[in-house]
Amino acid sequence: MSDHEHDHDHSHTPITNGGEPAAAARVRALEELLVEKGVIAREDVRARVDWLVSRTPADGARLVARAWVDPAFKHRLLADARAAALELGLDPGPSPVVVAVENTPAVHHMVVCTLCSCYPKALLGPPPDWYKSTPYRSRAVSDPRGVLSEFGVELEDEVEVRVVDSTADIRYLVVPRRPAGSETTGEEELAALVTRDSMIGVAVPAATAPAAS
Amino acid sequence: MYRIGQRVRVSARPHEGHHRTPGYVKGKIGRVERMHASFTNPETRAYGTDGLPKQPLYLVAFSQRDLWPGYRGRAGDQVYVDVFEHWLEVAE
Numbered sequence: 001m002s003d004h005e006h007d008h009d010h011s012h013t014p015i016t017n018g019g020e021p022a023a024a025a026r027v028r029a030l031e032e033l034l035v036e037k038g039v040i041a042r043e044d045v046r047a048r049v050d051w052l053v054s055r056t057p058a059d060g061a062r063l064v065a066r067a068w069v070d071p072a073f074k075h076r077l078l079a080d081a082r083a084a085a086l087e088l089g090l091d092p093g094p095s096p097v098v099v100a101v102e103n104t105p106a107v108h109h110m111v112v113c114t115l116c117s118c119y120p121k122a123l124l125g126p127p128p129d130w131y132k133s134t135p136y137r138s139r140a141v142s143d144p145r146g147v148l149s150e151f152g153v154e155l156e157d158e159v160e161v162r163v164v165d166s167t168a169d170i171r172y173l174v175v176p177r178r179p180a181g182s183e184t185t186g187e188e189e190l191a192a193l194v195t196r197d198s199m200i201g202v203a204v205p206a207a208t209a210p211a212a213s
Numbered sequence: 214m215y216r217i218g219q220r221v222r223v224s225a226r227p228h229e230g231h232h233r234t235p236g237y238v239k240g241k242i243g244r245v246e247r248m249h250a251s252f253t254n255p256e257t258r259a260y261g262t263d264g265l266p267k268q269p270l271y272l273v274a275f276s277q278r279d280l281w282p283g284y285r286g287r288a289g290d291q292v293y294v295d296v297f298e299h300w301l302e303v304a305e
Contacts, residue, residue: 097249114235141237144277145286160289161277168233168270168295169252 060123061194093122110201112140120171174201181207231259243273
């Protein structure tokens with residue numbers, strides 16, 4: 001390639017993808033093929049990635065906080081989470097149906113996707129790595145109380161644990177219980193108490209906001 | 214169509230290829246908790262077709278103790294799983 005004289009200082013090492021993981025290389029190859037065949041455009045991929053990384057659990061938290069202060073809204077949220085999100089001006093995302101499930105003094109819900117990593121990305125952002133891991137996906141359905149304990153959640157014996165496995169087109173969002181001691185807290189401050197993990201069902205909101213990390 | 218509250222068994226038939234019925238509920242009996250809606254069939258959609266006709270999708274509740282003989286939690290603990298209608302059978 002290089003036929004010029006070398007009395008200057010630059011590297012002729014080819015620009016490579018260094019330690020690119022095999023999965024990433026495979027995805028890149030797939031993308032190249034799909035673009036080449038006209039199935040998708042690069043712009044579609046970029047727009048989709050932009051959309052995904054713009055999503056955060058703050059949207060889910062707004063839904064939960066409104067449900068805590070407004071019982072009629074909670075009723076609508078549990079009946080049709082997509083419509084409830086639109087009512088608050090939030091983007092519920094593309095087609096999959098979102099179902100909100102409510103934690104009560106009698107029932108604690110916890111969400112998993114044992115087959116892959118289905119997750120309400122529009123309202124919670126990209127899923128955490130542990131949610132996609134094999135240990136979480138296998139143990140959440142067979143030993144949920146053990147998993148909850150490792151997340152620091154100890155439930156009383158009389159509380160029923162209900163694991164929801166999102167195996168198909170539905171995405172589940174947990175509406176956690178409003179923490180005791182937050183009775184006079186306003187909606188905006190309440191939203192700050194609602195963590196991502198509490199909307200997956202592996203954490204319980206505290207009456208004071210978690211320290212920023 | 215199945216009714217809410219009806220007891221159903223998940224088919225244990227072998228299936229080659231992509232499908233959305235988790236192995237741990239195959240052959241197990243549960244209770245229909247809700248009927249979501251109908252969705253394109255992932256078993257054909259995964260191979261380049263339109264996935265039509267759409268298949269009804271149910272939320273089915275299983276008792277943890279029916280799924281895992283050594284289950285450590287309390288008796289009332291449950292797992293809710295979305296299962297397509299063509300994987301369900303009437304349970305006696």
